[in-house]
Every structure is written in structure tokens, then in C-alpha cells.
Amino acid sequence: MTEAEGRGRPVELPEIPFNVAAVAGRELEYIQQAIQGGHPASGGEFTRRAAQVLAEHTGAAEVLMTTSCTSALELSAMLLDLQPDDTVIVPSFTFTSTALAFARQGAGLVFCDIEPRTLSVDPQHLASLLDEHVRAVVVVHYAGVACDMEGIQEVLAAWPEVRLIEDNAHGLFGSWRGRPLGSLGRYAALSFHETKNFVCGEGGALVLNDPVDVDRARVLYDKGTNRRAFMLGQVDKYTWKDTGSSFGLSDVLAAYLLAQLEERDTIQAKRRTIHDHYSAALAPYAEELDFQLMQVPEGRESAYHMFYVLLPGRDRRNDSLEMLRKLGVQATFHYLPLHTSDAGRAFSVRETECPVSEQVSDRLLRLPFYNDLSEHDVDRVVAAFLDTASATLRDR
Ligand SMILES: Cc1ncc(COP(=O)(O)O)c(C=O)c1O
Structure with missing residues (x-):
């Protein structure tokens, strides 16, 4: 693009990119500490501190730092213990991960329309889709604006067994009626991908709002083992207990993220x-x-x-x-x-x-x-x- 300069000569103006992942302050210092500390795997001090910021903000029972929002959604899908014929309702207007995480865990998908004010799940359409096969409903707070929580809660009141999951990839530090987004569902997934407000390259977190899920989620999170209970001194050795995967965020990336969360x-x-x-x-x-x-x-x-x-x-x-x-x-x-x-x-x-x-x-x-x-x-x-x-x- 050109613009008339003071002396009448046109100058090229630089492109305005769609997104730039900003450096907030202490990222490099923290990353260096994470590497020099000699324990750059998941579960280190920076991971603990980043999770603590998120748990204090949401009031969660536990926050597990994951490699992405996609993997946090996958972990939440594992927690559902899906059986044949179980379904999960997801919005059609969302990123693939909102649906993919549940499909790959065996859920049949039912796509729900959005409503035009918030571009999130339409409660009226949701009401027409619920039946005895539905195990969970996933909502997205599109652009960081809370979905129609009141309408959704009213509809779900008639289906107390159906779990509400927030795909809160966009909404960290937003709120609905003074309550933090990410604290409204049974679980909530966060994203720290480079396109988000708070970044560490690739990263995420699963927010667990019901203490009843914490012990099992920790096992699924840690390759199906009770390693976390062992680290906390609750058992004297750890073994394979359940399904799971390697969901943990490296402490190097948690260091990057913590520097951002502090700002x-x-x-x-x-x-x-x-x-x-x-x-x-x-x-x-x-x-x-x-x-x-x-x-x-x-x-x-x-x-x-x-x-x-x-x-x-x-x-x-x-x-x-x-x-x-x-x-x-x-x-x-x-x-x-x-x-x-x-x-x-x-x-x-x-x-x-x-x-x-x-x-x-x-x-x-x-x-x-x-x-x-x-x-x-x-x-x-x-x-x-x-x-x-x-x-x-x-x-x-
Ligand atoms: C609504 C939504 N959910 C999930 C994701 C996936 O996030 P991640 O890249 O951290 O896996 C995105 C990515 O942009 C998203 O927009």
C-alpha cells in the first residue's frame, strides 16, 4: 500500500499481519531457568506455577497443563468413558478439534447450530437434539464472548446426566455474570497456541471443576499410571492403572507460558x-x-x-x-x-x-x-x- 509522504513522494507501508505472537517480558529468562534446572519434562516447577494461576482464576479443583487444547479435549473425552451408541453434541461453527477429540474416542457426533448474537450453541436447537444417547454437550465461547449460558443451563436442567464441556480456547479471562469462563462446565479446555491471547507455541490445559474427576484424570494424563499419587507420597510405587496418553506440557513451554500469564x-x-x-x-x-x-x-x-x-x-x-x-x-x-x-x-x-x-x-x-x-x-x-x-x- 502507498501513502503520500510529507514531500509528496509515495512510500510503501508495511503489511499489517493478522496475528503476531507477542513477547510479554520474562519468557527467555524463564525458559533458560527451565532448561538449566535439568528437568525440562512435564510436571516441573513452571508447570505447577502456570497451573496454579489458572486454578486460582477459575476456582478449579485441578488444572492439568497439556500439549494443546486439542489434547485437553481428548482427555475430557476419555473421562466420559464413552460406550457404543453414545453421542456428543458439538457446534457446527467451530474448529475441528471441538468435534474430533470426541469422535476419535468413539462418540457419534450431533451437530448443533449457533445463535446469531454470540455465534455459539443455540439453546433452542440444542433442546431439540437431546436424547438418551447424549453424554455431553460442548460449547465454545466464540471470540472470547460467553455463549448463551442461561439458555443452555435451562435446557440442560432437564438432562442432569449430560455433562457440559467448555471449549474455552478463546475465552480465558472472559466472564459471564462475573463468573470466569472455564469455570462453568464440568471440564474446560484452554489453548495457548500462538494465535491465542496467551501463548507458548503449542499448549493447553484441562480445567477440572468437579473434585470427583481429579484422581482419574491424573492417571489418564500420566500415560495411564498413578505416578502423580506416587509423587505426592500417596502410594509407594506406581503402576499401569487405566487408559491414557502422554498429555503433559514440557516445563520449557510452561516457563514461556508463565511469563505471559504473569502479564x-x-x-x-x-x-x-x-x-x-x-x-x-x-x-x-x-x-x-x-x-x-x-x-x-x-x-x-x-x-x-x-x-x-x-x-x-x-x-x-x-x-x-x-x-x-x-x-x-x-x-x-x-x-x-x-x-x-x-x-x-x-x-x-x-x-x-x-x-x-x-x-x-x-x-x-x-x-x-x-x-x-x-x-x-x-x-x-x-x-x-x-x-x-x-x-x-x-x-x-
Ligand atoms: C474453538 C477452538 N477449539 C480448539 C482449538 C484447538 O486448539 P489447539 O491448537 O491448542 O489444539 C482451536 C484452535 O484455534 C479453537 O479455535
């Missing part, structure tokens, strides 16, 4: 500022240029994971993306509905209609969003987006 107030404040800036700058043009801004409905504090807009249809969204790229702004779309994917069809037990997921997938456009995105660059993105929105409006 959580600063990181979240920066992200909030960017979110509010986009909102305030775009809102006055939304009606005239025919687009919708993402909403944060009452009673919610967003985790400020992303900022998205909805254009009226797929063609206008795609034209906008292309024009933005030409203007040096890396905006992007998001999930393709899982119920229409090859694997989604193969793993689902029956066809369901998810029209809102399909429409939103066609209409959604995410703007660049990362901790160190400068005010100047937010203004550049806003100006470029408004240009494309008005050009694509004229072209219709």
Missing part, C-alpha cells in the same frame, strides 16, 4: 483497547455501509480474543477480503461449518440443519488483532475496511 492484566488491557477502538471507529458507519459489528451482550466481559464483522453475504465478504489484502491488511474468514465437511458427515449419527452456521461462515470477516497492534495501525485497518465496505456496497 495478564497488561495483555488483556491492550486487547481491550484495540477491541474498543475498532468498535467505536466502525459503529457510526455500520448501518450506512451495511455491515454488523460483533456484539458483547449484557452480563459478559469479553476475553477480547478477536474482532469480527459480518457482511451481508459471501461475495461481498470475499471481495472485501481481497481488497483489504491489496491494501496491505491481512483480514481473514473463519470456520467452515463442520456438519458439511467430509469428516463431519462421516462421524455424525444423523443429519442436522445448521443454517446460521452456514450463513455466518459465509459472512464473517476477522480484522487483524494482536497485543502490540498499534493505534496507528488500527486506524489504518479501519480506514481500509471502510473503503472496501463502501466500494463493495457500490458494486452490488
Whole structure:
């Protein structure tokens, strides 16, 4: 992109990337300590401290640091002890892992549509999908905004055996009615992938909110052994007890993550500022240029994971993306509905209609969003987006 310089000579402006994984402060120092300490495997001091931050925030019975959010979801799927004919309800508009983790553990999938305010599970559709085969419902707090928890809790009140699992890949440090996201389900999975608010390259955590799950989860987490009980001095040797896998996050990555978690107030404040800036700058043009801004409905504090807009249809969204790229702004779309994917069809037990997921997938456009995105660059993105929105409006 070019811009007139003071002396009238055009200059190339650098591209504004969609995401940059920021360094918050003490990452390298902590990583060095983790390596020099001589115990870089999982279960070290940094792992303990990172888990403690997360447990204190959510009030969880236990937090297990995992290699990814996907693996945390897999661990939660193992905890369900799925039997033949058991099903799990998942949203169609989500990342593959939300569904894959349960499918590979043997669950039949049932895809639920989303509702247009939060782009998360639609309680009305959920109510129509529940039956005696359903073992769990997985919800996503899309973009870091709590789903319709009230509606979902009302529906699930009639099905007390069905477990609620939060895929909280986007929502760490967001809240619903003052309660932290990640504390609302029986389990919650977190992501520290480089695209998230808090990163360590690849990483995750499983939050266990019911103490009844803790002992078994520790065994599944540690290759099916009671090694954790041995380390705590509860047994005098450890052996193979159950199914499981190697879920533990290396202490080197936990060190990276802890440095980020320690800066959580600063990181979240920066992200909030960017979110509010986009909102305030775009809102006055939304009606005239025919687009919708993402909403944060009452009673919610967003985790400020992303900022998205909805254009009226797929063609206008795609034209906008292309024009933005030409203007040096890396905006992007998001999930393709899982119920229409090859694997989604193969793993689902029956066809369901998810029209809102399909429409939103066609209409959604995410703007660049990362901790160190400068005010100047937010203004550049806003100006470029408004240009494309008005050009694509004229072209219709
Ligand atoms: C909603 C959701 N769940 C799960 C994941 C998977 O996270 P991870 O890469 O940590 O396995 C993602 C990834 O972006 C996601 O968006």
C-alpha cells in the first residue's frame, strides 16, 4: 500500500499481519531457568506455577497443563468413558478439534447450530437434539464472548446426566455474570497456541471443576499410571492403572507460558483497547455501509480474543477480503461449518440443519488483532475496511 509522504513522494507501508505472537517480558529468562534446572519434562516447577494461576482464576479443583487444547479435549473425552451408541453434541461453527477429540474416542457426533448474537450453541436447537444417547454437550465461547449460558443451563436442567464441556480456547479471562469462563462446565479446555491471547507455541490445559474427576484424570494424563499419587507420597510405587496418553506440557513451554500469564492484566488491557477502538471507529458507519459489528451482550466481559464483522453475504465478504489484502491488511474468514465437511458427515449419527452456521461462515470477516497492534495501525485497518465496505456496497 502507498501513502503520500510529507514531500509528496509515495512510500510503501508495511503489511499489517493478522496475528503476531507477542513477547510479554520474562519468557527467555524463564525458559533458560527451565532448561538449566535439568528437568525440562512435564510436571516441573513452571508447570505447577502456570497451573496454579489458572486454578486460582477459575476456582478449579485441578488444572492439568497439556500439549494443546486439542489434547485437553481428548482427555475430557476419555473421562466420559464413552460406550457404543453414545453421542456428543458439538457446534457446527467451530474448529475441528471441538468435534474430533470426541469422535476419535468413539462418540457419534450431533451437530448443533449457533445463535446469531454470540455465534455459539443455540439453546433452542440444542433442546431439540437431546436424547438418551447424549453424554455431553460442548460449547465454545466464540471470540472470547460467553455463549448463551442461561439458555443452555435451562435446557440442560432437564438432562442432569449430560455433562457440559467448555471449549474455552478463546475465552480465558472472559466472564459471564462475573463468573470466569472455564469455570462453568464440568471440564474446560484452554489453548495457548500462538494465535491465542496467551501463548507458548503449542499448549493447553484441562480445567477440572468437579473434585470427583481429579484422581482419574491424573492417571489418564500420566500415560495411564498413578505416578502423580506416587509423587505426592500417596502410594509407594506406581503402576499401569487405566487408559491414557502422554498429555503433559514440557516445563520449557510452561516457563514461556508463565511469563505471559504473569502479564495478564497488561495483555488483556491492550486487547481491550484495540477491541474498543475498532468498535467505536466502525459503529457510526455500520448501518450506512451495511455491515454488523460483533456484539458483547449484557452480563459478559469479553476475553477480547478477536474482532469480527459480518457482511451481508459471501461475495461481498470475499471481495472485501481481497481488497483489504491489496491494501496491505491481512483480514481473514473463519470456520467452515463442520456438519458439511467430509469428516463431519462421516462421524455424525444423523443429519442436522445448521443454517446460521452456514450463513455466518459465509459472512464473517476477522480484522487483524494482536497485543502490540498499534493505534496507528488500527486506524489504518479501519480506514481500509471502510473503503472496501463502501466500494463493495457500490458494486452490488
Ligand atoms: C474453538 C477452538 N477449539 C480448539 C482449538 C484447538 O486448539 P489447539 O491448537 O491448542 O489444539 C482451536 C484452535 O484455534 C479453537 O479455535
